[in-house]
Amino acid sequence: MDGPLLVIDRDDASPLGAQLVEGLRRGILDGRLQAGDPVPSTRSLATELGVARSSVVAAYEQLAGEGYLEVRQGAPTRVAPLAAHASAMAPGRSVESVAPESAPAPSAAAGGDGELDLRPGRPSTARLDERAWRSAWRHAARVAVPGDTAPPFGERRLRSEIADHLRHARGVACSPDDVVVTAGTSDAVALLASALRAMAGGTPVVAVEHPGYPSARRVLERRGALLTVPVPVDADGIDVAALRAIRPTPDAVMVTPSHQYPLGGRLPVATRLALLEWAEASGAFVIEDDYDSEFRHVGTPLPALASLDRAGRAVLVGSFSKVLTPWLRLGYVVLPANAGLRDAIAAVREDETCPVPGIAQEAMASLLATGAVRRHIAAARRDYAHRRELLLAELSGMDGAPLSGLDGGLHAVVGLPSRALAARVVARLAAEGVLVSPLSDYSAIAGEGPSGLVLGYASPPDARLAGALRVVRAAVEHELSRRPHRWV
């Protein structure tokens, strides 16, 4: 414990950067670096160790993303207060011993400052480039303020940047004319519901995944697209045979082919084509809710339905809620070549106007144009991959509680044998200061569907996440162990 904190071994097989991260992490975990301690400047540490300064910057960034360091502009970087949870990261620590018989106080469980929210849908903003963010808004605030609404489909500049972004990030060849700016996915779904209603000349029928995104379903129902019909989901995603069998034929189906929400399946290309074939034959629209495909951890992302669509039936719905933050309320719809749908959407927007402030559209266009969004996705993706590994390490191999849904995105599913048991785990965790969602919340048929927990792992820094995951594992194992013995 008395040797130097950092020893760089150039003969070691692991890269310099990894050695730096590992050395600093160990120093923090074994207490040689204390919360609040400033770390050396990147310049001086680089000189001392004889490594490139960029390696030190990258190491500090990674540790900040993991929650070990606190970076503040204009102040020295310091060790973050991990306190009670430092030990959570010690390698090889077994979790069995921590299963609480009675619930510990929330603050102790969740990492020392209040509850920890592991419900899905919360990305991390720790990597956000503050300088680029501020500069985008500064620029936007310099645009002359018109005394009129933004154009119905959004500011031209933003529509054009979104089209570029989708070409690069998703391989979707669309033009700015195809893009409609929205205040996030709820707004997109509401807009489509209104348009479908106008086109149907009555109450349209929209098929939805079961289990699936509950708030999209309720938005549809609220907006007069009264009939939502549940379609079962298997390990790959929506069951197209079941969709085909629905009578009357739905006006549209809403799907999450990249990463089924919440179960995590990825729709194979053949099934995607079958889905589009059904849409073409039946005159229905396929609405792809592409909510997190930027974060694919295993395998490459499959093409968006819009890029396979030849008949003008695929509508792409996306947002910057996971990519940046849902605080922005900014998303988009990419319309297919379908004059009826375009006219119906235009009629709604002429009346209700684009709900996104013009200035926010200008700022978002700058964030895309300067590459800040692309860089942020790359940085966040590394953090999320790391947290996903941590989740796999902490929650794998629980008997009776299989882990799934982790090939992409920012959440995982822990299967459980019953809804009642899942509800007990959720309640127990809430009492211990860890919020998770029951899988039953996603059911489109009351009382039916798989049981388990849905956990978002993107937002908390590693150290707090690890502590919380151990609490989750303990709660799951505790409740599983209390089940009546099986006699067979």
Next chain:
Amino acid sequence: MDGPLLVIDRDDASPLGAQLVEGLRRGILDGRLQAGDPVPSTRSLATELGVARSSVVAAYEQLAGEGYLEVRQGAPTRVAPLAAHASAMAPGRSVESVAPESAPAPSAAAGGDGELDLRPGRPSTARLDERAWRSAWRHAARVAVPGDTAPPFGERRLRSEIADHLRHARGVACSPDDVVVTAGTSDAVALLASALRAMAGGTPVVAVEHPGYPSARRVLERRGALLTVPVPVDADGIDVAALRAIRPTPDAVMVTPSHQYPLGGRLPVATRLALLEWAEASGAFVIEDDYDSEFRHVGTPLPALASLDRAGRAVLVGSFSKVLTPWLRLGYVVLPANAGLRDAIAAVREDETCPVPGIAQEAMASLLATGAVRRHIAAARRDYAHRRELLLAELSGMDGAPLSGLDGGLHAVVGLPSRALAARVVARLAAEGVLVSPLSDYSAIAGEGPSGLVLGYASPPDARLAGALRVVRAAVEHELSRRPHRWV
């Protein structure tokens, strides 16, 4: 013409500021000051004339608001390009001689650069304090970006500033807890429609003014509040007796008591009380769309319904669309003390989240907190009062085309004998590059209701407005003169 441009006469009855404005305006109109000419700095002109610098600043500001001067930050103030329309402002000029027999080219008619939009709903942003605007956004961009949505009813800070604003501007005593932040009036109406639907447990019935705000009516219909029932409007506003007679009793009525949209009536206090009495007796809500009460030109504004409401039935809907710009997409709902409505609104917002970007809420809170909004309203009010005088001067006294609706707000109504004639005037004006709305667009009963034009006068600078109004008068008089002779 060769004397000094500005002579300040301290014995003159008119105030110094008015003499300054008058002198400069005359100089521009008679061509001694040419488009593009820089005017002296406020400091040097003040010294030269021996007046306070603030008087010169105020005079320049007024002339900029009227469209005679162009103010740009960091550049000298210059004479604006009025060109073809300078003469429009010459006092006492009669309009008869300019009535075009055939439509002149749009550019000539509308002021030298493209069409002029006199459809209502477009405020002027010429007075916007750019420094305060930029500073508000700079501040907002410094707020730490959360990885989560804003709270369902909006950011606390903004709700609190809106409550303060309403206390001062409208005498509405509400708490921040009563305020729900919205993306403008359409979003507010959609939110209320969803809540009413949930409360009614079916299709609610909402009474609307006829004629009235067409897009609010369509938003209601689109959001499943399927049944909108028209209620006639008289010179004062909604006809409460007609409302009382509707069976089944509506779940809500939507009204514009400050300045009936579009006819311009102001609901007397006694009628306001009768309306609230009806609401209390029938368990209905009264939704007050308070879209422009900040700009009252004649008489004092009457109290908002919310401030008269004792039974928890009055809902106040407002926005910063007229006060600042609809480009902002920012508004609010003030909820009455009614647990059922609050719960229903909360349920919708929990699901769909607050559609206003958190950063826009922060910026708006700053604009309110620093007094920038209050100052902007005061400055804009002076401009609008001036433009209203101009409109009265240009459009009063047309036989068969009475002018009305001008006691408050930013638009006027020109009555016309028939829809067909109004349609011809609208088309003729469009061909001449001046856009106005036919009154028939506001009808809630197809083919019924008064005929005429609705003109927004807030947005164009005075010189362009005067030119356009003369084109309007000529078109109206031309079409009126083409009517078949009356034989009686």
